[in-house]
Amino acid sequence: MTESYTCPQCGHTEDRPYRVRLIILTCPVCDENGQFLHTSFHSQLEAIPKDARPSGWEEMAVDEQMQYAIREGLIEIDLTGPMEEWTQGGNYDSNQNVIESIQFLHVYKNS
Numbered sequence: 001m002t003e004s005y006t007c008p009q010c011g012h013t014e015d016r017p018y019r020v021r022l023i024i025l026t027c028p029v030c031d032e033n034g035q036f037l038h039t040s041f042h043s044q045l046e047a048i049p050k051d052a053r054p055s056g057w058e059e060m061a062v063d064e065q066m067q068y069a070i071r072e073g074l075i076e077i078d079l080t081g082p083m084e085e086w087t088q089g090g091n092y093d094s095n096q097n098v099i100e101s102i103q104f105l106h107v108y109k110n111s
């Protein structure tokens with residue numbers, strides 16, 4: 001049983017054995033560091049009626065769409081509470097998302 005997460009930049013899908021809201025991950029396809037959202041978010045975003053979407057919606061990254069939709073109350077996602085099921089594994093940050101890699105952490109390191 002795996003869960004699918006989608007790259008906000010290119011739509012590449014990664015499977016993981018655990019279920020969380022999102023994974024912060026460097027995409028193996030487009031090499032962008034981003035928030036891979038659980039695919040359950042995508043069906044909610046796609047269910048938003050066209051007339052409720054802002055102009056430029058199609059050009060927005062998926063994580064931007066999600067933030068907009070939550071801010072405008074178009075979808076209801078509890079981003080801070082626990083999800084229904086948890087499996088062991090992964091490193092969870094304070095919001096209980098999985099951070100697999102963050103390129104930004106290395107930016108300020110002295111070489």
Ligand SMILES: [Zn+2]
Binds near residue numbers: 007008009010011032
């Ligand atoms: Zn990608």
